[in-house]
Amino acid sequence: MKKLYLVHVGFYDEAVGYGVYESHANFFVLAESPQEAKRLVKAKPLYAEKKMHTDGVQEIEAVGGHRLSFTPDPALEGADLLRSYTYNDLNPTALSV
Numbered sequence: 001m002k003k004l005y006l007v008h009v010g011f012y013d014e015a016v017g018y019g020v021y022e023s024h025a026n027f028f029v030l031a032e033s034p035q036e037a038k039r040l041v042k043a044k045p046l047y048a049e050k051k052m053h054t055d056g057v058q059e060i061e062a063v064g065g066h067r068l069s070f071t072p073d074p075a076l077e078g079a080d081l082l083r084s085y086t087y088n089d090l091n092p093t094a095l096s097v
Helices: 034-042 045-049
Strands: 003-012 022-031 053-060
Touching (some): 003 034
Antiparallel strands (some): 003 053
């Protein structure tokens, strides 16, 4: 059974702080184990491109008293579907500059 994992990665990017400071990113993946989650993230082109390393892996089993479960959807053809909201999307009274 696939579980949800957050894989936390670090990298040094010349475009940010001249590569002196470590930047971080998170990837969410569905995998059978933490080891597979790490392998899936390491296989991403961006991982190699940015010379990333894995800082940690978390298995997310439940959130707010709700267990997570996943159902394959053939219509998605393996794609990820994410919705992002900006600060202004969530706070319509915020001033635009």
